[in-house]
Amino acid sequence: MTRPLLAIAGVGRSDVEEIAVRNGYALTDNLENAFIVAAASPSREDMLRMMATEPPYALIETPVPQSAFGQRLSRALEMRGLYMSLSTATAFQVDLTSVLCSICSRRLPMSEERRYDIETAVDEALSNAMVHGNLDIASVLRNDPADFDLYCDLVNERLVTPLYATRRIEVLATWTPDSLDIEVHDEGRGYDISNFNTPPQLEAKCGRGFTLIRSLASNVTIAEHGRSLTMSFAP
Amino acid sequence: MEHTVRSVAEGKEVVLTGRLTFADHNGFRSIIAMFQEPGNKRFVLDLSGVEFIDSAALGMVLLARDTAISKGVSLILKGAKGQVKRIMEVAKFNKLFAMED
Numbered sequence: 108m109t110r111p112l113l114a115i116a117g118v119g120r121s122d123v124e125e126i127a128v129r130n131g132y133a134l135t136d137n138l139e140n141a142f143i144v145a146a147a148s149p150s151r152e153d154m155l156r157m158m159a160t161e162p163p164y165a166l167i168e169t170p171v172p173q174s175a176f177g178q179r180l181s182r183a184l185e186m187r188g189l190y191m192s193l194s195t196a197t198a199f200q201v202d203l204t205s206v207l208c209s210i211c212s213r214r215l216p217m218s219e220e221r222r223y224d225i226e227t228a229v230d231e232a233l234s235n236a237m238v239h240g241n242l243d244i245a246s247v248l249r250n251d252p253a254d255f256d257l258y259c260d261l262v263n264e265r266l267v268t269p270l271y272a273t274r275r276i277e278v279l280a281t282w283t284p285d286s287l288d289i290e291v292h293d294e295g296r297g298y299d300i301s302n303f304n305t306p307p308q309l310e311a312k313c314g315r316g317f318t319l320i321r322s323l324a325s326n327v328t329i330a331e332h333g334r335s336l337t338m339s340f341a342p
Numbered sequence: 343m344e345h346t347v348r349s350v351a352e353g354k355e356v357v358l359t360g361r362l363t364f365a366d367h368n369g370f371r372s373i374i375a376m377f378q379e380p381g382n383k384r385f386v387l388d389l390s391g392v393e394f395i396d397s398a399a400l401g402m403v404l405l406a407r408d409t410a411i412s413k414g415v416s417l418i419l420k421g422a423k424g425q426v427k428r429i430m431e432v433a434k435f436n437k438l439f440a441m442e443d
Contacts, residue, residue, distance in 0.1 A: 199365055205394075223394075223425040230396045234364040238398075249401050252374065252409045259367045309434055312401035319397055319432070 111184075114141035116149070116157060118169050130176045138163065142184055145171050149193075151201040158189070158210045165190040168197055172275060179279040179290065188281035189214070195241040196272040204230040207278055207289075215282050225287065225340050228323040231316035232291040232336050233276065238262065240295025240334065241274035246313035286325070290337040297332035343369045343392075347376070353384035353415070359391035362426075364398035370406070377409045385410060386442075390421030400433055407438065418442055 113132035115123050120134060123145045127134055135141055143165040144157050158166060164183045167175045175192040183190035189210060193203065208226045217225070238244050242265040248258035265271040277292040307314040321327055324338035343366040344359045356373055377385065387403070389395075403419070410417040420442040422430050435441065 202361065202363070202365060204363070205361065223428075226394065227396065227425065227429065230363060230394075234396060234398050238364055249398070249405070252405050252412075255367075255371065255374065255402075255405055259371045262367055309437060310404060312404045313398070315397035315400065315433065319429075322432070 111143075112137075112141040113143040113145060114138045114163065116144055116146040116153070118145055118147045122169055123171055126171050126173065126176075130173075143167060143180070145169050148197060149201070151206055154201060154206050155209060159213070161187065161214055164188060165192075167192045168194055174275065175277070179277055179292070182281060183279055186281040186283075188279065190277070190279050192275055192277045194273050195237050195276055196266050198233070198276040199237060199266055203276065203278070204233050207280065211280050211282075211287070211289075215287065221340070224323045225289070228320045228338050228340075229278075229289055229291070231320050232289075232338065233278075235316055236276055236291050236293035236295070236336070239298070240293030241276065242266070242271050243295055249312050285342065287340045287342075288337060289340075290335060292331070292335045295334060297334045299333065345369060345373060350384070350386065353382040353386070355386040355388055357388040357391060361394040362392055362399035362402075363394070363396045366399060367402070370399070370402040374402075374406050374409050377406065377413055377415055382413075382415055384416050384418070386418045386420050388420045389426055390423065392422070392426050393424065395426045395429055397429075397433075400429065400435075403435075404438070416440065 110131055110133040112135045113127045114135050114137060124134055132143065138144060138157060140162065142162050144163045145167050146153060146157065147169045149168060154166060164187055165180055180190050204226060208222060208229060212222050239246060242262060244261050244265065248254045274294040279290040281288050307318060320338060325341040326339040328337040343362050346357045348355050354376060407417055418440045
């Protein structure tokens with residue numbers, strides 16, 4: 108039986124071979140026909156170029172973690188959707204929201220209005236996952252101008268601190284004629300959803316994100332103690 | 343997000359372009375720092391070149407407002423359109439800011 112192909116881009120073969128073979132993939136240097144691309148610190152332009160056609164259905168930043176070969180990747184391959192596993196530093200750097208929505212809208216044509224609704228909700232989910240989840244920074248620091256310098260310094264510092272910066276952000280997009288589903292997963296400490304049931308006050312500097320997501324998505328599911336958020340968007 | 347600054351009567355106009363998101367904290371920090379400079383009575387944030395904004399960036403605009411109030415500077419939001427206008431309407435920014443087309 109032919110094994111599915113995993114393409115490497117800017118990565119030494121030996122860095123990926125063991126984990127690829129262990130998970131049933133054959134390595135190739137050629138992007139054509141590869142189901143998955145493994146890339147080292149991909150730029151925004153790299154991502155848009157490598158994912159311009161389908162396949163591939165997945166992009167994994169190296170070093171490739173075993174956690175990337177889970178249900179989300181399987182589902183992306185099965186549904187011919189899109190899966191990405193990136194470090195927080197890279198996801199921050201490339202503006203993952205816009206990269207993800209650009210690739211999705213190329214594969215699933217949509218109106219500008221629908222794209223903006225989806226992009227707005229995805230950005231809120233990714234912002235929560237990256238800043239509050241993986242970088243572990245409380246939004247309360249954005250409440251007061253006096254604390255804002257501290258907030259900025261903390262974000263800058265944690266984006267270069269391996270403990271936080273290498274935590275993974277995973278996104279999975281799958282679609283059918285009835286729905287586009289996007290899941291965002293982080294490796295933070297999770298959160299209590301009951302904290303988000305109060306509508307934000309007019310002058311609140313934070314806490315609007317989840318309200319926006321709920322107003323834009325037709326369904327929202329939270330799992331894994333707040334580390335996974337799935338949004339469904341009607342056609 | 344990119345920004346350029348020009349002097350206008352009694353203050354400054356900051357022209358913002360691109361996407362305003364949670365990742366733009368450093369850019370907002372330098373804009374908010376401008377509010378601390380003496381001699382400004384009026385600040386205009388020109389949003390006509392902004393294509394996308396998120397709730398974290400709305401929060402940073404509100405921080406700019408707090409700073410402006412504390413310094414006695416009036417802050418005007420100008421030219422919001424598309425997604426930016428829509429999100430600002432949802433957040434009821436018209437109740438908090440002077441908004442110009």
